[in-house]
Amino acid sequence: MTEPADLHDPTTTEFWAAARDGRLIVQCCAACGHHQLYPRPFCMACDSPKPAWAECSGVGTVYSCVQVLLPVHEELPPPYTSGLVELEVGPRLLGRLPAGTVIGDRVVARWRPDGTERPILYFDHVSGEGADGPVGRRPAAGSAGRTGTAAGEAAS
Amino acid sequence: MTGHPEGEPSKVPEFYITGVAESPLGHVADQSEPSMAALAAMEALEEAGLTRADVDGLFVNYMGEEGSVQVGEYLGVEPRHADSSDLGGGSWEGFVGHAMAAIAAGQCEVALLVYASRQRSLRSRSRKHATAPALPGSIAAQFDVPAGLPLPIGHFALITARHMYEYGTSEEQLASVTVTGREWARMNPKAWRRAPLTVQDVMASDRVCGPLKKLDCCPITDGGGAVIVTTADRARRAGRPPVAIRGWGESHTHWHPHQRRDLTTTAAVASGRAAYEMAGIGPEDVDIFQPYDAFTITPILQLEDLGFCQKGMGGEMFAQGHMKPGGRLPAMTSGGGLSYTHPGAFGIFLLIEAVRQLRGDAGERQVAPKPRTALVNGIGGLLSYSSTVVLTDD
Ligand SMILES: [Zn+2]
Numbered sequence: 001m002t003e004p005a006d007l008h009d010p011t012t013t014e015f016w017a018a019a020r021d022g023r024l025i026v027q028c029c030a031a032c033g034h035h036q037l038y039p040r041p042f043c044m045a046c047d048s049p050k051p052a053w054a055e056c057s058g059v060g061t062v063y064s065c066v067q068v069l070l071p072v073h074e075e076l077p078p079p080y081t082s083g084l085v086e087l088e089v090g091p092r093l094l095g096r097l098p099a100g101t102v103i104g105d106r107v108v109a110r111w112r113p114d115g116t117e118r119p120i121l122y123f124d125h126v127s128g129e130g131a132d133g134p135v136g137r138r139p140a141a142g143s144a145g146r147t148g149t150a151a152g153e154a155a156s
Numbered sequence: 157m158t159g160h161p162e163g164e165p166s167k168v169p170e171f172y173i174t175g176v177a178e179s180p181l182g183h184v185a186d187q188s189e190p191s192m193a194a195l196a197a198m199e200a201l202e203e204a205g206l207t208r209a210d211v212d213g214l215f216v217n218y219m220g221e222e223g224s225v226q227v228g229e230y231l232g233v234e235p236r237h238a239d240s241s242d243l244g245g246g247s248w249e250g251f252v253g254h255a256m257a258a259i260a261a262g263q264c265e266v267a268l269l270v271y272a273s274r275q276r277s278l279r280s281r282s283r284k285h286a287t288a289p290a291l292p293g294s295i296a297a298q299f300d301v302p303a304g305l306p307l308p309i310g311h312f313a314l315i316t317a318r319h320m321y322e323y324g325t326s327e328e329q330l331a332s333v334t335v336t337g338r339e340w341a342r343m344n345p346k347a348w349r350r351a352p353l354t355v356q357d358v359m360a361s362d363r364v365c366g367p368l369k370k371l372d373c374c375p376i377t378d379g380g381g382a383v384i385v386t387t388a389d390r391a392r393r394a395g396r397p398p399v400a401i402r403g404w405g406e407s408h409t410h411w412h413p414h415q416r417r418d419l420t421t422t423a424a425v426a427s428g429r430a431a432y433e434m435a436g437i438g439p440e441d442v443d444i445f446q447p448y449d450a451f452t453i454t455p456i457l458q459l460e461d462l463g464f465c466q467k468g469m470g471g472e473m474f475a476q477g478h479m480k481p482g483g484r485l486p487a488m489t490s491g492g493g494l495s496y497t498h499p500g501a502f503g504i505f506l507l508i509e510a511v512r513q514l515r516g517d518a519g520e521r522q523v524a525p526k527p528r529t530a531l532v533n534g535i536g537g538l539l540s541y542s543s544t545v546v547l548t549d550d
Contacts, residue, residue, distance in 0.1 A: 008293055009293045009294075009298065012298055016298075037299075037414070038295050038298075038299055038412075063318065063419070064314040064315070064317045064318040064321070064419065065314070065317065065366070066305070066310060066313040066314055066317055066365055066366025066367070066368075067363075067365070067366055068304060068305065068306060068310065068365055068366075069362075069363055069364055069365060070306045070309070070364055070365060072304045072305070072306045072310075073304055076304045080304060082303040082304050082305050082310070083303075083314065083317075084314060084413060084414055084419075091414070092414040093299065093414060094299060094300050094303040094305070094412075094413065094414055095302075095303050096302075096303055096304065103317065103318065103321045104321075118298060118302070120302050121302060121303070
């Protein structure tokens, strides 16, 4: 697929291709294991060049969220909830959240196709922490830490 | 590094603010943005005992592409040192340090810092787009815009919500920031909002984004100002007592909210540390404080990050009234961005008010006894940039 010129950012082509497949990928440094987004040509933790892409579960904890009551996009009538989610592997992403979400909630990333090259990121609440789910064996403690850094440090 | 050669006395350069002025404020129907900047510049120069011809350093943000070039043409100034750095609303605090460096390097002697905007009259920025829209293909366009947060309020709301979660800051404490500014604004005839205001009034105002309500947010006004930074020698000509610049620092931390690990701690930690160290003072030595109150969370974070209270206690400190008239740390003494004026960028007004208070020129709202040391903290972007200035009356 080719992107329209005004959308073109060669450093994120792979990220959005994965998103169109319903996958969430983050950069992961082969030298030190640090995960990062948005993508850069070096590791933010150890300066190694060319961090590789790695798929992640998309599970994370809400770091902050707000209810939007002002009209921003025509196709998105208020009220709605948006916020920052800290992925278990460390990086944070801004996305749409279910109504009633509060800080500390466990959520999982979903991609919603909208007919463009870049599907819309939104998060669902993690339903059940069952052993068969992708998040079943992950410890919940830490990712809800008060400083919000625990999850990132644990993952790197 | 060792010091100066034996026998040669060290000459520490000294820097002064010798002229300050506001342009017309509020709703300005009879001036353009450049004419407002010019009116403020001429008044500040007159106060400084200087003329247009003396200006050899020009510091402008916004005011169009290549701001100092456009304003330089309008004023008829061809400077030896030019600076159009975009550091957001805190640019003018940043410019104070940039001017000091330029003066110390011999690149200029009379620095004019200026700003004007008619964004209330022109409605060039709606609440939806109070900052420039993200460029197609930018990180913001890809990773931020689809989430639908209004700018800038959505990002300040995220920070506010996190501060409430981490430290128990309440909406009433946030409201007390607006009330503090309003008590000062009631004594400032130039303030845009002067009606009496209670915490209950703020709490009852419409919720607009997350925890933030209408009265947690600054109004949009027209306005501008000018500040003259110069040498000790030139300061002798000033018509009003010169104010000394004793400390300065700047830093920035992030642009996108997902790139800041601790979203409730700002670059004021670093800029404040540098400014205190240069001035040889600490927060206990500060008589008045000029924080950047575009939204109620910001002065709370600045109190904490500049060492006036423990992290997390800024809301409580406001609620206790310490920054109100008669309090132990008068702050937002002009009325602040929340009540006095906020033409898109508020930084230059913080300097103007601090200088007037240190000279005893602040009229009905003059802090008594007259303050001797002021701390000014400009903020730019989405709590991205901070610059701290220490000013004294000698
Ligand atoms: Zn690395």
